[in-house]
Amino acid sequence: GQNIDQPTEMTATEGAIVQINCTYQTSGFNGLFWYQQHAGEAPTFLSYNVLDGLEEKGRFSSFLSRSKGYSYLLLKELQMKDSASYLCAVRDHQTGANNLFFGTGTRLTVIP
């Protein structure tokens, strides 16, 4: 099975940096995704890691350590529009289908 953990809520200040952590346990790890979801809307893709290390994409970066079962999403220069839920998802190839399994999400509130 899969076990994906991330904090439920976080608050950060506009202009600051925030790090959202995700730990996972899965038997057929085949990549980790981060999605952003504004309330009532569809999740949208932010980043993808399959090898260890840091992937940078503008204000967003994501890090993966496969040996530790750990990832984080780093958001820099926070803006009010970054207030959203951030979903960590693990792709698992165990069934041959490469299904995506999601954590419960971290609700980030950016305050002025």
Place this chain on the structure above:
Amino acid sequence: EAQVTQNPRYLITVTGKKLTVTCSQNMNHEYMSWYRQDPGLGLRQIYYSMNVEVTDKGDVPEGYKVSRKEKRNFPLILESPSPNQTSLYFCASRGGQGVGEAFFGQGTRLTVV
């Protein structure tokens, strides 16, 4: 424009009245799936399909059916809806072998009374 389209966006229905939520994608993706999202539980997979006429159960399939007669369409069927199926539903599609990021539909908010 690449997109996944779900209909309806909002639906209120009564217990036991069969309903279908449609999902269509224009990216020629082989892999499609349905999720439900509930507070505190996150996105949970209901059913997925790796290609036409190939479907399989996800983590929470009870009370749902799907079909994949064409590559672009993947409807979700609730034969006899119950109040515990009140939820926010998302359809998603991905490229071959499920590789690459998932593209999500706009969501369907279903209330069963």
